[in-house]
Every structure is written in structure tokens, then in C-alpha cells.
Amino acid sequence: xxxxxxxxxxxxxxxxxxxxxxxxxxxxxxxxxxxxxxxxxxxxxxxxxxxxxxxxxxxxxxxxxxxxxxxxxxxxxxxxxxxxxxxxxxxxxxxxxxxxxxxxxxxxxxxxxxxxxxxxxxxxxxxxxxxxxxxxxxxxxxxxxxxxxxxxxxxxxxxxxxxxxxxxxxxxxxxxxxxxxxxxxxxxxxxxxxxxxxxxxxxxxxxxxxxxxxxxxxxxxxxxxxxxxxxxxxxxxxxxxxxxxxxxxxxxxxxxxxxxxxxxxxxxxxxxxxxxxxxxx
Numbered sequence: 001x002x003x004x005x006x007x008x009x010x011x012x013x014x015x016x017x018x019x020x021x022x023x024x025x026x027x028x029x030x031x032x033x034x035x036x037x038x039x040x041x042x043x044x045x046x047x048x049x050x051x052x053x054x055x056x057x058x059x060x061x062x063x064x065x066x067x068x069x070x071x072x073x074x075x076x077x078x079x080x081x082x083x084x085x086x087x088x089x090x091x092x093x094x095x096x097x098x099x100x101x102x103x104x105x106x107x108x109x110x111x112x113x114x115x116x117x118x119x120x121x122x123x124x125x126x127x128x129x130x131x132x133x134x135x136x137x138x139x140x141x142x143x144x145x146x147x148x149x150x151x152x153x154x155x156x157x158x159x160x161x162x163x164x165x166x167x168x169x170x171x172x173x174x175x176x177x178x179x180x181x182x183x184x185x186x187x188x189x190x191x192x193x194x195x196x197x198x199x200x201x202x203x204x205x206x207x208x209x210x211x212x213x214x215x216x217x218x219x220x221x222x223x224x225x226x227x228x229x230x231x232x233x234x235x236x237x238x239x240x241x242x243x244x245x246x247x248x249x250x251x252x253x254x255x256x257x258x259x260x261x262x263x264x265x266x267x268x269x270x271x272x273x274x275x276x277x278x279x280x281x
Contacts, residue, residue: 008052008060009088013096016049016062023059024051027079034199039277042178043077046171047280050096052089060084063093065100066280068166072266073101075108076279090117098261105263109256109278123259128236129278132250133201136223136230149182155189163208164281165267171276172206181222190214194276195222202226205233207274212240215273219245233278241273 016024018041025035043049043064051062061080067073075097080090094117098106109129110118149156153176157169176182179194180202191209195202204222209215215238223230232250234242235258246252256278275281 007055008084009092011052011055011060013050013052013093016044016051018044020049020051020059024049024062024079027059027062027081030081031079033079036198038178038196038198039279042174042277043280045174045178048100049077050093050100052093054081054084061089061093063097064279065097066171067101067104068164068168068281070102071104072166073104073106074279074281075101075106076277078114090114091121094118094121103262105260105265107258107260107265107281110259111254111256115257115259118259118261121261123261125257126260126265127258128255129233129258129275130236130242130255131231131233131253132242132245133229133231133253134250135228136219136226137249149176149184149192155187156184156192159189159192160206160208161267163268163271165265165269171280175206175276183218183221185209185214185218185221191218191271193218193222193274195226198231201229201231203231203233203277205274206272206276207232208271209273210271212238212244215241216244233274235269235273235275237270238273 021037021040024040028035047064047066049062049064052060054060063075064077065073065075078090153172160168175194179196181195183193185191191214193204193207195204202223204219207215207218209218232245
């Protein structure tokens with residue numbers, strides 16, 4: 001048993017590519033996760049997915065690092081095959097990702113299952129993220145009437161840097177082609193939101209707005225005409241928008257802890273309502 005443990009934790013960590021998507025889907029299924037191929041394609045474009053090959057075939061574990069310049073990074077999508085659980089591989093992958101992040105402030109969203117490991121690594125909880133989903137009974141949508149992000153991202157990037165505290169230009173640029181909807185409110189910009197399809201659900205994120213009313217208006221605009229359920233991963237500090245969401249047909253579901261290592265999160269986070277995804281921030 002000791003030799004087996006030593007072998008799996010000492011195998012090399014390598015960068016994953018789109019060619020690994022079938023193995024990632026198989027690993028996700030092993031842990032009861034959906035395959036989420038579209039989200040993984042986004043992460044291949046903007047993040048650094050890494051993993052350890054299983055000597056028996058497939059992947060033993062994966063994790064994703066997303067960098068926002070030298071000072072901030074996110075870690076997400078930690079997956080370890082059930083047959084290799086509780087053998088130190090999760091810690092090995094986390095330590096590898098933290099090493100790649102250098103001296104950056106690092107944050108992640110943790111389930112109850114993963115939180116003890118992250119606490120042992122020095123992460124502390126600073127907020128929570130709650131998933132709200134269902135068919136949105138929104139007010140009559142009103143056009144956001146802001147600048148077209150596909151034509152000029154600069155007004156959006158200026159506000160986003162203030163709110164997020166780091167450069168998300170690469171991620172937002174990718175979203176203009178990845179997302180089904182990308183709406184901007186006002187000129188000058190008072191908020192913006194993207195919506196994209198995840199297995200028949202319209203996920204709304206990021207959601208950045210000056211206040212709750214602007215955030216609700218953007219949600220209604222992005223969700224307008226969508227025939228299926230809508231999902232928000234809403235930060236816990238925004239209880240007013242949570243109340244609006246439940247009043248408009250969305251139900252609270254999974255809750256995760258927003259955890260940080262190495263300092264505080266930068267930016268004006270009071271205007272950040274939803275991340276792009278909980279995995280990449």
C-alpha cells in the first residue's frame with residue numbers, strides 16, 4: 001500500500017490539452033460530475049489545466065489554474081479519481097498549482113468535502129457562493145443599450161479592472177465568442193453580463209453592476225427568450241439580489257466557500273455579483 005501511494009503521488013504533473021477531453025469526461029463521471037465539455041473548452045482557452053496520468057489508463061486527477069497577471073490567480077476543477085482518493089494526490093495537485101501561481105494571491109470555491117484540505121494549506125474563508133437555478137420569471141426585459149463588446153471591449157475592461165482588481169481582458173475577450181449573450185448596461189458602462197449554455201441551462205456570469213437594480217436588469221436581459229432554466233452563482237454578500245432571484249422563480253442550491261490564500265482579494269468587490277464560473281473567477 002505504501003509503495004502504491006508513493007507511486008501515484010510521485011508521477012509527473014503535465015499540462016492537459018483538448019485531446020484529453022474524453023479522459024476528463026470519464027474522470028468527471030467517476031465522481032458524479034457532468035462532463036461540461038463547453039466549460040472545459042473555455043478553460044483550455046484561458047487557463048492552465050494540468051493533471052496526472054493514471055498508470056491503469058485515463059487520468060488520476062486534474063486541477064485548473066487561471067492567472068490574472070502576477071498578483072492574482074484562481075484554482076478550480078479539482079478532481080481525483082475515486083480509486084485514488086485520500087492518498088495525497090489532491091494535495092499534490094494543489095501544491096503544484098500553488099507553485100505555478102508563484103507569490104500571487106490565490107482564491108478558490110470549496111465544497112465541504114474539499115475545505116479541510118484547503119484549510120490545511122492555509123486558505124481562509126472570506127465569503128460564500130450560492131447557486132440559484134430554475135426558470136426565471138423576470139420582469140419585462142429592457143434592452144441594456146450599452147456599447148457592443150464584440151466591437152470594443154475597452155469601456156468594459158476599464159470598469160472590470162476597478163471591480164476585479166486585476167486584468168481579465170483575456171477571459172472577457174474569449175467570452176465575446178464563447179457566450180450566447182453578452183450584454184452591457186449604459187454608456188458610460190454601469191454593468192455587464194454574459195450568458196452561456198451548459199447542458200441546456202443558461203449560466204449567467206460574469207455579472208458586474210453598480211447596484212442590485214442594475215444587476216437584476218442585466219439578468220432579465222441576458223435570460224430573455226431562453227426556454228430553459230437559468231443559473232446564477234451568486235456571492236453571499238449580495239443578499240438583496242438573492243431575494244430578487246428567489247422572488248423570480250430561482251431556488252437556492254449548492255453552497256461553496258470562497259477561500260483565499262496570501263492576502264485579500266483586490267478590487268471593488270461590492271460590484272461583483274457573479275463570477276465567470278466558480279472555477280476561474
